[in-house]
Amino acid sequence: MQLKQLANISAALAAASCAVLGQPAEAGTLLDDWQFNSAILLYNETDRVSAGEGILTARGDFGDDKYLNLGLVVDALTGASATGAVGQPYVQSFTRPSGRGSYDVAPGVTPLDDTFHDTRVQLDASWEQPLAPDWRVSGGGHLSKEYDYLSMGLNGSLARDFNQKNTTVSLALGYSHDTISPEGGIAAAFAPMLLRSNFADDNSYQAAFDATRDRADDTKDTLDVLLGLTQVINRDWLMQFNYSFSLADGYMTDPFKLVSVINANGEVQQNLFENRPDQRTKHSLYWQNKLHLRGSYLDASYRYMWDDWELTSHTADLKWRLPMSDSWYVEPQFRYYQQSAAEFYQPFMFETEPLPQFASADYRIGKMNTYTLGAKFGTKLAQGNELSFRIALYQQNPQNDGFTAPGVLADIDLYEKVTAVMAQISYSF
Amino acid sequence: MQLTKVMKAGVIALVLSQLAACSSLGVKPWQRDTLAKEEMALNSAPLDNRLDDHIYFSKEGSSGGRSFAGGGCGCN
Numbered sequence: 125m126q127l128k129q130l131a132n133i134s135a136a137l138a139a140a141s142c143a144v145l146g147q148p149a150e151a152g153t154l155l156d157d158w159q160f161n162s163a164i165l166l167y168n169e170t171d172r173v174s175a176g177e178g179i180l181t182a183r184g185d186f187g188d189d190k191y192l193n194l195g196l197v198v199d200a201l202t203g204a205s206a207t208g209a210v211g212q213p214y215v216q217s218f219t220r221p222s223g224r225g226s227y228d229v230a231p232g233v234t235p236l237d238d239t240f241h242d243t244r245v246q247l248d249a250s251w252e253q254p255l256a257p258d259w260r261v262s263g264g265g266h267l268s269k270e271y272d273y274l275s276m277g278l279n280g281s282l283a284r285d286f287n288q289k290n291t292t293v294s295l296a297l298g299y300s301h302d303t304i305s306p307e308g309g310i311a312a313a314f315a316p317m318l319l320r321s322n323f324a325d326d327n328s329y330q331a332a333f334d335a336t337r338d339r340a341d342d343t344k345d346t347l348d349v350l351l352g353l354t355q356v357i358n359r360d361w362l363m364q365f366n367y368s369f370s371l372a373d374g375y376m377t378d379p380f381k382l383v384s385v386i387n388a389n390g391e392v393q394q395n396l397f398e399n400r401p402d403q404r405t406k407h408s409l410y411w412q413n414k415l416h417l418r419g420s421y422l423d424a425s426y427r428y429m430w431d432d433w434e435l436t437s438h439t440a441d442l443k444w445r446l447p448m449s450d451s452w453y454v455e456p457q458f459r460y461y462q463q464s465a466a467e468f469y470q471p472f473m474f475e476t477e478p479l480p481q482f483a484s485a486d487y488r489i490g491k492m493n494t495y496t497l498g499a500k501f502g503t504k505l506a507q508g509n510e511l512s513f514r515i516a517l518y519q520q521n522p523q524n525d526g527f528t529a530p531g532v533l534a535d536i537d538l539y540e541k542v543t544a545v546m547a548q549i550s551y552s553f
Numbered sequence: 554m555q556l557t558k559v560m561k562a563g564v565i566a567l568v569l570s571q572l573a574a575c576s577s578l579g580v581k582p583w584q585r586d587t588l589a590k591e592e593m594a595l596n597s598a599p600l601d602n603r604l605d606d607h608i609y610f611s612k613e614g615s616s617g618g619r620s621f622a623g624g625g626c627g628c629n
Contacts (some may be wrong), residue, residue, distance in 0.1 A: 161599065161600050162600075163600040163601070163604065165604045167608060177604060177607070179600050179603065179604065181599070181600065197603075199607075279621065287579055288579065288581070288582060289582075290578065290579025290580065291578075291579070296621070298621040348617070348621040350617075350620070350621060354595065355578060355579075356578065356579045356580055356588060357578055357579075358578075358579075358580060359580050359584050359585075359586075359587055359588065360587055360588075362588060362593060362595065364595050365565075365566075366618060366619065367562060367566065368617050368618060368621070370616075370617055370621070406615075406616075406617065407558075407562070408615070408617055408618045409562055409565065409618075410618035410619055412595060412619070414593050414594075414595060414597075416587045416590075416592075416593060421590075421592040421593060421597075423597070425619070427615075427618040427619075429615040429617070429618065430558055435614045435615070437613070437614065437615040439615065439618070443598075445592055461609070461613060461615075463613060463614050463615060466614065488612060488613060488614055489614040492613070492614075494612075494613065500598075500601070514601065518608070518612075520612065546608070548601070548604065550600055550601070
């Protein structure tokens, strides 16, 4: 991309922001008061989902420590996503979530719905300023829209410095209201996935399909509370400790996911749409360290999360920025994540057993560990601009949480590993 | 189980709050040369963090910690 074009874009954005705020635009001086960050990320899973995401953020300095932050995110997703149904030693047919059309899955292969695609646009804005000596306050909101999903949210924070700004205590609150309206409506809990081939004609199939649908859309409300403590330890060491609490209330079932009902020989008798609880309370403790070590910078963090779905997780994240020259740096990155299964996770259900209250075969809430190995290369350019590249390998290793796969399922990989590659380019100007 | 976790969290928070109150921690205003560097900011790569949070939010069963956990996208 041409630097000149970027400069033009940044001037235009600065001018546009001023127009919004009703202030006269003086491009020459205003550009100095705005900092822009942009990034493009490409994410590609082997044989599954591909995604592209672009972000542009702008931070305007309005003097007296007052800042306006604006953000625009656009992402597009396409590819195949695991449905939750189990593979079989023969070809299986599935109806698309919309009820229109079907697809076949080869023997032994994890069922994937390959028509998954979506585009999302998100806008966010926040304002921050001092409230009194040693006090800072901020407030903002976001609006995110994709084809079948809308999210609107407000957030605010208050921070107080103590001890010559060596200690900061903060409280942040966020509230978000989301609406999901999946293609074909929302299936009733454990509604069967119907196959057109089992019906005599389109009308009888459509009537039966419509009977499995509960409603066109549903909502979810989320309240987040975050308590933070930041402490300067010494000249080269900064530490942060967060406790966060998140209460979600509403529709949290994945409307596209299935659970297979099998017989004693592991053969699928029926696929049902999953059903998750409509409340979830999450807690997390997050501990981050920033260390200056002989000219290099280490970012080390650990998170422990637990919730009332009985999913607990440990996350360790390391980033070590090593200067290579006056202007270049390289930053190896490593992340390890490990989670236990949600209490209602099960890879399949037996036809002889009564339906549980909740069940999901989504591997993302099953027992799993993942790791990310990557590196970032960055360089400082003229006028404080920065260009960086990041590449990473993300490996997901779902695991068996003690379920015995009967009959034909014994030879099927129910916990298929997923490998993804991420490539990112960022430019700050 | 839940109570033990809450107690654990409480103990850690208490220890850290004691740490924060300790007067030997911290620096004088003129000793902030390194801390003031962009590389030492807690959120030194905000866009990287944002992109990562979005990916992990949609691929794993946990979210939040550094910032808010909730909402924002369908992310299937």
